Amino acid sequence: MPQAHRLDDVRVVDLAPVAVACLPHVGDPARIGESVRRFIDWRRERGLSPSRSATWNILHDDPGTTPPDAFRLDICATCDDVGPNDAGVVASTIEGGRCAVLRHTGSDALLGDAIRFLYAEWLASSDEEPRDAPLFVRRVAFFPDVPEHEAVTDIYLPLAGRKVEPL
Numbered sequence: 742m743p744q745a746h747r748l749d750d751v752r753v754v755d756l757a758p759v760a761v762a763c764l765p766h767v768g769d770p771a772r773i774g775e776s777v778r779r780f781i782d783w784r785r786e787r788g789l790s791p792s793r794s795a796t797w798n799i800l801h802d803d804p805g806t807t808p809p810d811a812f813r814l815d816i817c818a819t820c821d822d823v824g825p826n827d828a829g830v831v832a833s834t835i836e837g838g839r840c841a842v843l844r845h846t847g848s849d850a851l852l853g854d855a856i857r858f859l860y861a862e863w864l865a866s867s868d869e870e871p872r873d874a875p876l877f878v879r880r881v882a883f884f885p886d887v888p889e890h891e892a893v894t895d896i897y898l899p900l901a902g903r904k905v906e907p908l
Contacts, residue, residue: 746843748866753869765813766813769812795880797817799877838899839900841898855894871898
């Protein structure tokens with residue numbers, strides 16, 4: 742059952758830049774699981790469990806509107822020193838700044854509904870504008886640590902400076 746979000750569920754935060762280890766996934770969204778497994782193996786080798794190192798995804802494209810071969814998503818974990826590796830994991834930074842944050846509880850199958858709410862309802866009713874930066878999420882609690890319907894994901898929408906009304 743979709744989660745009913747309200748406008749006051751969204752909070753605006755100032756996020757400091759986050760140094761991350763990043764595994765870019767380019768290609769069919771149906772193959773994300775392969776990239777996730779490779780990233781998990783790299784994390785295990787480095788001792789970066791999700792309890793010690795926050796898990797993030799940077800959502801460059803909408804899987805509903807992007808051709809499968811052009812789809813991009815970054816799988817990330819908070820990390821200051823990536824080091825050389827054969828897994829394709831690179832050092833990157835999640836840009837800091839003002840962001841609207843909406844907490845989604847439940848399956849990833851319903852994450853798109855929460856993202857649409859953030860853009861179509863909250864953003865449209867706020868005096869905010871999106872920044873030219875990709876949406877990203879922080880995986881707060883996820884399978885297999887919790888059942889899929891209890892997964893918790895914070896969705897971050899990067900915001901531009903406040904709108905200034907002309908005189």
